[in-house]
Structure formats: structure tokens, C-alpha cells
Amino acid sequence: MLSAAAVRRGDRLAADAGLGGPVLMETAGRTAATLLWKVAGPFSARQPVVVLAGGGNNGGDGMVLARWVARWAGPAAVKVFLLAEPGRLRGEAAVQWSLLARAGVPAFALAGEPAPGAQQGPHQHQNPGTGAGAAPVAAEFPEPGAARPPAAGSAGAAGPHTETGPQPAADRPAAGGPPAAAGAGSGVGLAVDPFLDHLEAAVARARVVVDALLGVGVRGAPRPLAARALQVVGAAGVPVFALDLPSGLDTDTGEAAPVVPRATWTATFAAAKWGLVLGQGPERAGQVFVVDIGWPQETGTGVGGTGGEAEAGAPGGGTGGFPSARVLDAAGVAALLPRRPWDAHKGWAGHVVVAGGRPGQVGAAVLAGTAALQAGAGTVTLAVPAPVRTEAAVHRPEIMTWALPATAGGEWDAAAATALAQRERERRGRVVRVIGPGLGQSPGAAACLAAWLGLDRPAARDPAEGASDDDRPADAPHGRPADGAPGTDGEPGARAPEGAAAAGSAADGPVCRPTVLDADGLNLAALLGIDRLRERPGSFPLVLTPHPGEAARLLGWTTARVQAERPRAAVELARRAGAVAVLKGAGTLIAGPGGELYICTRGHPGMASAGMGDALAGIVGAFLAQGLEPLAAALVAVFVHALAGELAAPAEGIPVQATQLIARLPEALDRIRRGSPGSAAALGIPGVAWLRPPLEGDGAPVS
Ligand SMILES: NC(=O)C1=CN([C@@H]2O[C@H](COP(=O)(O)OP(=O)(O)OC[C@H]3O[C@@H](n4cnc5c(N)ncnc54)[C@H](OP(=O)(O)O)[C@@H]3O)[C@@H](O)[C@H]2O)[C@@H](O)CC1
Ligand SMILES: Nc1ncnc2c1ncn2[C@@H]1O[C@H](COP(=O)(O)OP(=O)(O)O)[C@@H](O)[C@H]1O
Ligand SMILES: [K+]
Known part of the structure; x- marks a missing residue:
């Protein structure tokens, strides 16, 4: 059981041991995809998996998952909604966005300012207020490497919307600007309202929504734009599979704003986080699975089990987090x-x-x-x-x-x-x-x-x-x-x-x-x-x-x-x-x-x-x-x-x-x-353990 500060410590130890971000993210996303298949599969184009991704590493995890779903079930079985401007992505998330394009995964993103020197692409962004259907605005990925305008409404939406509601400046993408040719995928962004409309339409026919918007890097309650996207997800009543934490859940205290999703499942990486068991965490996280992503043993985070000392992690850990703890399980207690x-x-x-x-x-x-x-x-x-x-x-x-x-x-x-x-x-x-x-x-x-x-x-x-x-x-x-x-x-x-x-x-x-x-x-x-x-x-x-x-x-x-x-x-x-x-x-x-x-x-x-x-x-x-x-x-x-x-x-x-x-x-x-x-028997996925395995014995259903 880790605090946000302890997660950062673990990350550093992993990096020191040569396990950098890309390795961990690939393991996290792929294992989560396997788990998703187990609890919510099989996947199909008829009822795609919708991934709501943020601009940080939590979003990166979601994009890895999407890539694997596409590989196993075809690109039409998954859709990615990146609630960020591709041109502003950094690090792992940027890499994953570009890999999505190569894999031909349908994806939408927010429109942003053009990158310096970017060419006006063929898929012009619609000007807000000019009427629906006038021009394509979706940022659905074209063929790998190509820039092709997607059909309007290709996500199942009736068509692009034209109103851009008031947004706080920090969250407001530059709607109505020229196409954002920036970003590795060269995807063109949507203004906020069309983006959310597309999301709503996609979620309505989704098998499951993967919540990869915010992870342990969240600061405070979800900001207005994130909150609107999460509202769309919550309103649809479709099962939610959260990556690491339901988005917006406080990693250390389990405090949750009303928009924080009520996930059916949460795949949490490396070790469980305090927020999943404190406060409103248990209600928001649903069934929690701990995914071993290969952190070195020195971090002290195994999957399940009790034995041994609690992890080093003095109260507060010097950064205001909680001490680390071990989770009791039957084998350890036995x-x-x-x-x-x-x-x-x-x-x-x-x-x-x-x-x-x-x-x-x-x-x-x-x-x-x-x-x-x-x-x-x-x-x-x-x-x-x-x-x-x-x-x-x-x-x-x-x-x-x-x-x-x-x-x-x-x-x-x-x-x-x-x-x-x-x-x-x-x-x-x-x-x-x-x-x-x-x-x-x-x-x-x-x-x-x-x-x-x-x-x-x-x-x-x-x-x-x-x-x-x-x-x-x-x-x-x-x-x-x-x-x-x-x-x-x-x-x-x-x-x-x-x-x-x-x-x-x-x-x-x-x-x-x-x-x-x-x-x-x-x-x-x-x-x-x-x-x-x-x-x-x-x-x-x-x-x-x-x-x-x-x-x-x-x-x-x-x-x-x-x-x-x-x-x-x-x-x-x-x-x-x-x-x-x-x-x-x-x-x-x-x-x-x-x-x-x-x-x-x-x-x-x-x-x-x-x-x-x-x-x-x-x-x-x-x-x-x-x-x-x-x-x-x-x-x-x-x-x-x-x-x-x-x-x-x-x-x-x-x-x-x-x-x-x-x-x-x-x-x-x-x-x-x-x-x-x-903790692990019923799942049959190596390296994945229930935080709270069901009582019905080892043959229990997982969904
Ligand atoms: N490192 C590892 O070992 C591994 C880490 N992994 C994964 O990384 C995750 C942590 O990634 P992370 O640190 O990039 O932060 P993350 O949770 O994506 O959030 C940052 C983004 O959210 C935004 N944002 C913040 N607050 C917000 C708010 N209130 N409302 C709205 N937006 C807000 C913030 O935007 P900004 O404030 O910077 O504009 C930024 O875009 C972790 O949970 C796990 O899933 C796995 O890959 C396994 C290996
Ligand atoms: N929501 C809950 N989830 C898990 N255990 C609970 C819950 N509510 C109560 N318990 C357990 O029941 C016991 C209640 O203890 P206590 O409050 O001392 O009750 P009493 O004084 O009536 O004997 C504790 O072991 C507590 O952990
Ligand atoms: K999340």
C-alpha cells in the first residue's frame, strides 16, 4: 500500500535498476489489456473499448492498452480519446501517441495551436458557430503516416458540434484554430464540444470505458475540462475499467470529487495505493487488481502476501505521504x-x-x-x-x-x-x-x-x-x-x-x-x-x-x-x-x-x-x-x-x-x-493479484 510519494520513490529505484518508463509503461498497459480481456472481453468492433486518455503517463498506459487491444481484436475494436493536444505531449505519452498512429488505432484529440511552422493540413478545423457538418473536425488517425480527413461522425456521433462552451483559460484548447499538425500522430484535434460529443457517442456504444485520464500525478480535484469528460463517462452507465486509480481520486486519502468515476474494476500498478482503500476509494475503485510491472525487489512491493517487514517509508516519507503498508492475504496469514x-x-x-x-x-x-x-x-x-x-x-x-x-x-x-x-x-x-x-x-x-x-x-x-x-x-x-x-x-x-x-x-x-x-x-x-x-x-x-x-x-x-x-x-x-x-x-x-x-x-x-x-x-x-x-x-x-x-x-x-x-x-x-x-488463482494471469479476492473460492467468476 503506497502513497504518491512512495510511488515516486519506487519509480526512481526502478529507473536506477535500469527499468525506465517505457519498459514499465509497456508492461503496465499490456498486462492491463490482458486483464481487461479477462473481465470484459472478448472485444469487437460492434462494441468497442473506449479509452479516455490524459496527457500524462496515465494516458500513456491507456494508449499502450489500446494498441494491444487493436492488435488482438483489430483497430476497430478500440477508440482513443486523448483529452490533450498532441503537440503538447511530452515523454512517454508522446511516444505512445505516435505508436497509436502506426498501429492505425482510431483516435481523437483536442485541437491546439499549430506547431511553429506547421502546414495547414487538409482536414480543416471547423470554426465554432459556423454550423454542423460543414467541415470535418475529427482527429481520427489516418493510415499510418498519412494525413487523411476522417469522415465526420465516424465515431458514431451525429456530426461535429459547433458550440464551444466557456472554459477556463488553462483548460481551454484553442478551438477553431487551424489544424494542429503537431504531434507524432499528425491527428487533427477537435474543439472541446465536438470532442465531448464524439466521446459521448462512442461511450454510448462501448463495451467498456478505460479511464486513463489521471493517475497518481493528479493534483487536486479534476479541472473543469477533465470533469466534463468524466461526467460524460459517468452519465453513460457503461462499465469503467480504471488504470492505476479512478481519475481524480486522491492517491493518499481516497478523497473523491463527485465526477470521479465509479469504476467496476481498477488495475493498479506496482502496488495498491492508499487512496484505493481509504475514504471513498473502495466505492470508486470497484474490484482492484494489483499488476506487477517489474519494479525491483528492493522497492518491497510484491503482489499480495504479508510476510516480512513493512516497507521502509517513515510516516510522511518526508513529502507528506503516508507510510507504506502490506496488504494481508490468506496465504500470508496462513x-x-x-x-x-x-x-x-x-x-x-x-x-x-x-x-x-x-x-x-x-x-x-x-x-x-x-x-x-x-x-x-x-x-x-x-x-x-x-x-x-x-x-x-x-x-x-x-x-x-x-x-x-x-x-x-x-x-x-x-x-x-x-x-x-x-x-x-x-x-x-x-x-x-x-x-x-x-x-x-x-x-x-x-x-x-x-x-x-x-x-x-x-x-x-x-x-x-x-x-x-x-x-x-x-x-x-x-x-x-x-x-x-x-x-x-x-x-x-x-x-x-x-x-x-x-x-x-x-x-x-x-x-x-x-x-x-x-x-x-x-x-x-x-x-x-x-x-x-x-x-x-x-x-x-x-x-x-x-x-x-x-x-x-x-x-x-x-x-x-x-x-x-x-x-x-x-x-x-x-x-x-x-x-x-x-x-x-x-x-x-x-x-x-x-x-x-x-x-x-x-x-x-x-x-x-x-x-x-x-x-x-x-x-x-x-x-x-x-x-x-x-x-x-x-x-x-x-x-x-x-x-x-x-x-x-x-x-x-x-x-x-x-x-x-x-x-x-x-x-x-x-x-x-x-x-x-x-489472491491470484481465480484470474490465471501471472503477476496480477486481487486486492480483495472474492470469497466464493478459487473458481469464482471475475466479472
Ligand atoms: N512511473 C512509473 O513507474 C509508471 C507510471 N505509470 C503511470 O503513470 C501515472 C502517473 O503519470 P504522471 O506522473 O504523468 O501523472 P498522471 O497521473 O498521468 O497525471 C498528470 C496529468 O494529469 C494532469 N492533471 C493533474 N492534475 C489535474 C487535475 N486536477 N485536473 C486535470 N488534469 C490534471 C496533468 O496536467 P498538467 O497539470 O500538467 O497540465 C497531466 O497531464 C501513474 O498513475 C501510472 O498510470 C505506469 O506507466 C507504470 C509505470
Ligand atoms: N464497514 C466495515 N468494513 C469492515 N469492517 C468493519 C466495518 N464496520 C465495522 N467493521 C469491523 O467491526 C468491528 C467493530 O468494532 P467496534 O466498533 O469496536 O464495535 P463494538 O464496539 O460494537 O464491538 C471492527 O473490527 C471493525 O473493523
Ligand atoms: K485513471
Whole structure:
């Protein structure tokens, strides 16, 4: 996942490695043509492909694509509309324009000033206002190398129009001037209105419109002329295939003016861009395919996959962009899953203690506990205020309950901090805490939280913890990594270091454990101050799972700012807390304390319902309990949660309840183990991967 600044860095690295613009553009355009064939083919002259190209490299990509479509299906199967004056094209776009002419691809362009010394060609531009049909104005390419006037209306238009609407000077081509003999294709341009009329007519009978107007080089919202062309495309209701990004979509934020196309498909080059997953990006981009264009490995942008470090790309990258991130996919997550030995026993899979469930919010703790159980925790206990113990116990017979000291009103009492730790000490094996679901923000809850985090008094190691390890099997989760598990050299799958499992605040007081903080656990932590989390004793494993509102409280930002700068917010949370941060919401982000950043593109709006976050917190706890290191636990949990949410919905966006999601966790885990949904399998085009492969399995249709 790249910012515009990171794309420019990647370009430079590619150029340094000898992969110049022409090579990359040819690969991009040709691969996109193959993909277009797959999703919208076969092509025919009856329903041509219409390419709307801009004057930059995005337009160049479109022209390469057009050339290949013409080669495979004949020149009549494609039409190019260049929203620029050929004479002003530079670099790659100019080269591609001339190659189009050689290939005999029908193309139209805007009229411009004649190049110095250009001859008045035979295809005179029509003077605006002189009446339709008087003279040909189309810039359709003639035979290669020749200059031949095209038939008026050859694009299917009724004929050239004569009115040129008011245009801002910067965008207004010199309509009505002499023919623009400049430009490698020697195509004569159209005035704006005829151009748009031709475009409209062509789009109306197109199979698909290829949006190659603006890519990562866009600055601001589309200017009026670009906006008019995009309006024409949008109004036609024809499927749109966007190159790199839907034109005008902000590469970094996903902000989109109303005219930005709602593409059915987007082929994005080298790596996905932030704008495709943030803001309005997901709605505008449709199905996103990541096309490998051969950037050197050093750029760190593979197709799909998770493994390894996030790319270098410090927040801001020095140019205001976002940090780079890796996209989670099933194969990458599968490699992180804990492998349960054949002779595993419940101690192997750890013990999740959920602390929360105040009166009126018992369900939150129940959901977290049930999700932990379904995600593979060996044992689950709900630690709740004593008055609600029975209420907590009735839901799942597999789940234990501890009744802890409560105030007269049933809220958490400060004495519960030590009581909980005492109960935990009676357990053998790894204990993990999920603190927050239904915890409330009472003074007693606040005191407990500070104690559990070891932030109420000086730190000390827990003498009991070492003893509890003694009767683990030799390959117990935090003894050593499972054979073949990723991360033995520090990757996300690595187990927490020996001794990280518990650090105590005092032998007789609350002991710190690997912890997931959610909901009110986070709200109370915000009151303590996020930076204090870094001072926790022994740096015990800690995962924060805030939604944007909780993240805002932790950071002291507004929720709107968190949403506008999600990648930065996630990285900041992790850095300041010295912990793993999961910033929930559409496109959940997972950040590690070392600057690592991942995004999950799965899940759907139907998951916006109460209790979903509680379930996620429980799942993170379950994977910590099964021995995963915190970053790996968070990555696996987020992906499994999102996939289960999809499995639980009859269709994307249909409301799902947390209990329904929880019920599908085993199936989600099973699919992931099998590498499904697969990023590339359904397409069968080497070097092209789905950003978000469809659920229906490997034989899924692509259109
Ligand atoms: N380099 C690589 O590795 C590869 C790059 N590749 C491709 O290059 C693309 C980036 O190309 P790029 O940098 O030329 O910019 P691009 O997106 O075409 O936009 C510039 C044009 O848009 C115009 N324009 C700008 N803002 C505007 C606005 N608000 N409203 C209206 N117009 C506006 C601007 O006009 P100007 O402002 O200069 O007058 C100029 O004409 C990238 O997305 C990918 O597709 C592939 O080939 C693979 C290899
Ligand atoms: N539009 C969406 N797309 C993907 N995931 C979503 C969407 N809306 C919500 N979710 C997921 O559902 C969960 C909601 O968590 P949260 O807001 O804490 O809910 P609650 O507090 O009700 O438990 C998060 O994991 C979030 O990522
Ligand atoms: K585009």
C-alpha cells in the first residue's frame, strides 16, 4: 500500500535498476489489456473499448492498452480519446501517441495551436458557430503516416458540434484554430464540444470505458475540462475499467470529487495505493487488481502476501505521504497460524481471561470469551463483578467465570485487581488478559486497569510465572517456535521471548500478563496517558484494539482527524504505546511498535454492529494464548474476524450479528489454512493479484 510519494520513490529505484518508463509503461498497459480481456472481453468492433486518455503517463498506459487491444481484436475494436493536444505531449505519452498512429488505432484529440511552422493540413478545423457538418473536425488517425480527413461522425456521433462552451483559460484548447499538425500522430484535434460529443457517442456504444485520464500525478480535484469528460463517462452507465486509480481520486486519502468515476474494476500498478482503500476509494475503485510491472525487489512491493517487514517509508516519507503498508492475504496469514501439535492439550492453547462485563454490559464479555473459545483458546474465563457472575455463566458451558469484588452498585471494585491476579496464579500455563469489554469507567475499574498494567507502582518480576512453565510440553507455544513457523528470525510469527509472558508489579500484587486492551480498557488507558503504556513493566505483550473514537481519545486527536489520517494514526498509536495497535473500521490497520504497518481489506459494512469489536478482542487474546507474538496475533485475528464476518453475511453489506460471526470462526480458519480466498488463482494471469479476492473460492467468476 503506497502513497504518491512512495510511488515516486519506487519509480526512481526502478529507473536506477535500469527499468525506465517505457519498459514499465509497456508492461503496465499490456498486462492491463490482458486483464481487461479477462473481465470484459472478448472485444469487437460492434462494441468497442473506449479509452479516455490524459496527457500524462496515465494516458500513456491507456494508449499502450489500446494498441494491444487493436492488435488482438483489430483497430476497430478500440477508440482513443486523448483529452490533450498532441503537440503538447511530452515523454512517454508522446511516444505512445505516435505508436497509436502506426498501429492505425482510431483516435481523437483536442485541437491546439499549430506547431511553429506547421502546414495547414487538409482536414480543416471547423470554426465554432459556423454550423454542423460543414467541415470535418475529427482527429481520427489516418493510415499510418498519412494525413487523411476522417469522415465526420465516424465515431458514431451525429456530426461535429459547433458550440464551444466557456472554459477556463488553462483548460481551454484553442478551438477553431487551424489544424494542429503537431504531434507524432499528425491527428487533427477537435474543439472541446465536438470532442465531448464524439466521446459521448462512442461511450454510448462501448463495451467498456478505460479511464486513463489521471493517475497518481493528479493534483487536486479534476479541472473543469477533465470533469466534463468524466461526467460524460459517468452519465453513460457503461462499465469503467480504471488504470492505476479512478481519475481524480486522491492517491493518499481516497478523497473523491463527485465526477470521479465509479469504476467496476481498477488495475493498479506496482502496488495498491492508499487512496484505493481509504475514504471513498473502495466505492470508486470497484474490484482492484494489483499488476506487477517489474519494479525491483528492493522497492518491497510484491503482489499480495504479508510476510516480512513493512516497507521502509517513515510516516510522511518526508513529502507528506503516508507510510507504506502490506496488504494481508490468506496465504500470508496462513503462514502465521499456530500449528497445534497432535498431542496438544488445553494448556498448550493457553488461558484467556476476559475482564469486563459490568451490569448491563455482561454480553460484551460473553462475546469476547466466546470468540476466544471459537478461535482456539484452550480455556476461557470471564472475570466479572460478583453480582453478574450467574448472568455471565449461562451462555456457554465451556466458559468459566470468576466472581470478583464489586461495589454496592455492581461496578468493579479496586480490590478486584489483586483478586484477579490471585485467581490467575492458581492456573498453570500461559494466561492472557482481554481487558475492557463491558468494563465501565468507574473509579474501581480505573484502579484495576492501572494495577494490571503495572502502572500503579514500581515494577518487579512475577516469581510464580517461571514455575508455571515447568510442566509445559517441550514445544509449548512460548517455549520455542513451531517448526517452519515464520518469524523465527524476528518476523511477525515469532513467539514472544521467554519471560515476556508476565512481568509483575509486585510478588503479592497484580501481575502483568500479555494483554489486549479494548473498549473501556482503552478509554481508561487514555486517561492514564497513552505514553505511559511504554513504561509498563517488562514491556509485556500488549495489543490495543481501538475504533476511531477510542483512537482519538488515546491520541488527543479528533475522530475526524483519525479517519482522515488513518495510517498515520495507527503508526502513532503503536509508537507512543510501544505496543501493537489495531485501528478498526473499514480497512482495519495493524501497526507494530517498530513502524510495521499492515492493512486488512476484507470485511464489509454489515459488520458495523454492536459486539463486533468485543469479538475481535477475544480473538486476539486467543492467538496470544496460543503463543503468537503480539503483531502476528493481531494480524491473524483481524483477518480471521473479517473473513468470518463475510462468511456470516448472505451478501456483502448485509447486517451481521457478532454471534453469527463468532459461529463462522472455525470455517474462516479452515479457509485461511487452505490459502483461500486466493489472491491470484481465480484470474490465471501471472503477476496480477486481487486486492480483495472474492470469497466464493478459487473458481469464482471475475466479472
Ligand atoms: N512511473 C512509473 O513507474 C509508471 C507510471 N505509470 C503511470 O503513470 C501515472 C502517473 O503519470 P504522471 O506522473 O504523468 O501523472 P498522471 O497521473 O498521468 O497525471 C498528470 C496529468 O494529469 C494532469 N492533471 C493533474 N492534475 C489535474 C487535475 N486536477 N485536473 C486535470 N488534469 C490534471 C496533468 O496536467 P498538467 O497539470 O500538467 O497540465 C497531466 O497531464 C501513474 O498513475 C501510472 O498510470 C505506469 O506507466 C507504470 C509505470
Ligand atoms: N464497514 C466495515 N468494513 C469492515 N469492517 C468493519 C466495518 N464496520 C465495522 N467493521 C469491523 O467491526 C468491528 C467493530 O468494532 P467496534 O466498533 O469496536 O464495535 P463494538 O464496539 O460494537 O464491538 C471492527 O473490527 C471493525 O473493523
Ligand atoms: K485513471
